[in-house]
Amino acid sequence: xxxxxxxxxxxxxxxxxxxxxxxxxxxxxxxxxxxxxxxxxxxxxxxxxxxxxxxxxxxxxxxxxxxxxxxxxxxxxxxxxxxxxxxxxxxxxxxxxxxxxxxxxxxxxxxxxxxxxxxxxxxxxxxxxxxxxxxxxxxxxxxxxxxxxxxxxxxxxxxxxxxxxxxxxxxxxxxxxxxxxxxxxxxxxxxxxxxxxxxxxxxxxxxxxxxxxxxxxxxxxxxxxxxxxxxxxxxxxxxxxxxxxxxxxxxx
Numbered sequence: 530x531x532x533x534x535x536x537x538x539x540x541x542x543x544x545x546x547x548x549x550x551x552x553x554x555x556x557x558x559x560x561x562x563x564x565x566x567x568x569x570x571x572x573x574x575x576x577x578x579x580x581x582x583x584x585x586x587x588x589x590x591x592x593x594x595x596x597x598x599x600x601x602x603x604x605x606x607x608x609x610x611x612x613x614x615x616x617x618x619x620x621x622x623x624x625x626x627x628x629x630x631x632x633x634x635x636x637x638x639x640x641x642x643x644x645x646x647x648x649x650x651x652x653x654x655x656x657x658x659x660x661x662x663x664x665x666x667x668x669x670x671x672x673x674x675x676x677x678x679x680x681x682x683x684x685x686x687x688x689x690x691x692x693x694x695x696x697x698x699x700x701x702x703x704x705x706x707x708x709x710x711x712x713x714x715x716x717x718x719x720x721x722x723x724x725x726x727x728x729x730x731x732x733x734x735x736x737x738x739x740x741x742x743x744x745x746x747x748x749x750x751x752x753x754x755x756x757x758x759x760x761x762x763x764x765x766x767x768x769x770x771x772x773x774x775x776x777x778x779x780x781x
Contacts, residue, residue: 530556534626538580551740552580558739559583561648563664565612566590567714567724568678568731569654570602575732576652577620577627581739584620585630585644588612599721641667650735653677654728656714658707665700668692669773674738674746675700678731681717683755685727688764689734691746692773698766699773703749723754 530549535542538552558581562573565588573584592600592607592615600612607615613631620627636644645651645667653664653675661677668675669692677700678687691697730750738744748761768774 534580541579546742547740554740555580555736556582558649559585559647560735560739561585561587561644561651562654563587563652563660564654564656565600565602565616566596566654566656567599567680567719568656568728569652570600570616571725571728572652572654572732572735573616573620574602574623575729576735577624579732579736580624581627581736583628583630585632585648586613586616586620587632587636587644588616589633589635599719599724601725638663638667638670642670645671645673648673650738651675652731652735654731658704661700662707665690666772669699676731676734676738678727680719680723680727681714683720683723683753685723685752685754686749687727687730687734687745687752688749689738689744689746691738691744694746696766697746697773698764699770701772702767702770702774703764720754723752726752726754 541547542549542552560576560581562569562584565573565586573586576584590612592603592610592612594608596603602616602619611633613633617629617631620629641664651668651673653661655661665675672692674692675690677690690699734744747764749764750759750761752759766773
């Protein structure tokens, strides 16, 4: 690590549970960021700023005026551009040393599994159950840890599914086939700053995981932005889960 890098990351390296070794781990790491909207913007920004060496940015959408209230990687001049291109430009300005791979399409599960197999962590910043379920299946199939977050109105939640633990729960264990999870921010609204809160916490989870520090794995953090209450629930694996449970393993 040269003098410029030591200075850039000095405030992290000073932390005794990170140090130069932890910073080297971040530099060698590869994170996949699914979605570059309200959650994906702070996720990608903080991972790049913290020194994660490689980011794969996945988003098929274009920047719209309604995005700018909360999707902070994009600006007025980016309206109409692919979000992966707008985000990549912002991240390069933030940290030119971060290597970026852009995927400007909606990958199917086999392609996701190929993308994830080369990653150290996956961060889900998508805004609908169908995408989250697909990402979860690919993460379970590859065994790569998944940091999942969601926001709507004044409420947010996040957890880390660490599939390196053979007894870890997955997203399907928590939500099954979706039930009432059809709402999106476009339908119900969201406070501008709340995706920044949850996305920053997702980035924090990913950084800790990459360095080897304890994470939220096994717990679901619930955030009420209106009352500023934070609480957590214990997550356990569903043995009958068709994605990660005993029956699924037997079928594989």
